Amino acid sequence: MKRTHLPLNGLRVLDAAARHLSFTRAADELAVTPAAVGQQIRALEETLGVVLFRRTTKGLELTPEGEAGLAALRHGFLQFEEAVRAMQAGQSSKSLTIAAPRDLMHKWLMPRLAEIARNDGELRFVLVPADDDLDFTEANLDLAVRWGEGPGEHEGEALESDGMITVERPGGGVDTRISWPGCLNDPEVSLVRVGDAGLAIDAAAEGLGRATVPELLVRADLAAGRVVAIGEPRPYRFGYWLVAPLPQWRQKKVRALVDALTA
Template identity: 30%
Template sequence: MLPRLPPLSTLRTFLVAATRLNFRQAASDLHVTPAAVSQQIRSLEDYLGCSLFERSPRSLRLTPAGMALLPGIRDGFACFAEALAQLPAVRPEGTLHVGAPAAFASRWLVPHLGEFNRRHPEITLHLGSAPDYVDATVIPQPLIPDAVDVLIRYGHGHYPGQASLRLQTGDYLAVCAPALWRPELPFAAWLARQTLLHDASIPLPEQRPNWGEWCRLAGLDGINCRQGPSFSNAVLVHEAALAGQGVALMQRAHITDDLADGRLQICHRQALPSAYAYYLLLRQPATPAAKVFADWLQARCASADIVTPPDNGAA
């Protein structure tokens, strides 16, 4: 038989108010009015038959009864939170929710998912993408969204309290549509005439692929590396390059199919290293479907074809 308890809403309001010791701040946390908080507290005090707060115009303090009640209420809600956190583990065994950055999802993962689906028809996969899956100055909280079993991030790999597995490096190559490419011209002269496309999808400017750094590594002078449009999404940079709108620095892993089909052309053998890489994170405890997907993804990334820039005569 369930124990007789006051309404849980009053206990939750008490926990927030006792933590804040300010009804107005508690109301803000609970998205209600201060009057509603006061009403909930008085309802709980009437139920218990004792005062929980000492109220004065300028302060709010717990009474001895309030101090005695607080630890148990805090522990109780912590138990609720822990129980709810286990819910992903009891999802239907064959359902898997994967989150990935848009560029990785569209240019690498989706083209390979057919293989996974053929090997594991018993798993129903749901794939979503979001810009928050690319590291920013402050990692969004929670690190792994509640609706996701497996998360792929593009970032530095430092995720406190979370095990991460490196999948792919993110170095960049200079590419363009074949219609723009003129191999008979000196490369520097050709590049100086082209529109440069800039990828601004990484929130930290110093971590973005940078034409100035690429030209320095390639030993090129006299290139206006600031000209040309920038795009907030790497997928848009890719589409602009495919449309022949300019020369782009594209991740090596994202251009394999475009090169094979002749949609893009590597312009120079110089690669631009990236401080970021793709990492796989698993919600714990991991479901059987998540473990299967993680094992497949690691193996597939390890065996992926490596794009080697051709020697086109450029220095």
């Protein structure tokens, strides 16, 4: 069934004017001018086809038509307020759904989320693999991590990194290039090809060759001695970005997580 278009601004003005029986006091409450209140009431009367107020020697009074709908109107505004509170309750929720590439999730994100959760036992995370076409609404996402030159169409903040770095097994492996989708190596001349940068790091750690991977992704493996760096990191135009559409990005729980992940 098609819903009737509701003149919500006019109805809000009607409620205030009816409570005060004064356009001036209603205007003070609504932070507008008395003239604006009068215009809204006249527009509402035209829309509804009834007279809502009349002026008498005693001042402003409601007509029977105006009086007839007030109880239902005020109940409706209470319902609106309840609906808004229910929607805003998610702001205080401690559950966040995050999408990220699988290799970043395993190598970097999960250890950090575990550390963050140790400081707040109420936090709950739902982790889903990210694809190239992030649909925040369909997946009910709060935050995502993408690999690229910027946040794209969303709001975003870059994860700090030194770019790309080449690694191999400690003690040296074979002089073979390990390639992965998006790597700097030419996959046509690579003898070892894997599905992502995380697998490239693991392949290098096993001695299958040398992998050039995001420095951010391999930090933990370098620190643990699983692989060693060959040369210094090189700047690269691509990087990892925390991203979300503006409504999600403004949520307090999302901002707190972004701050923790980028600290």
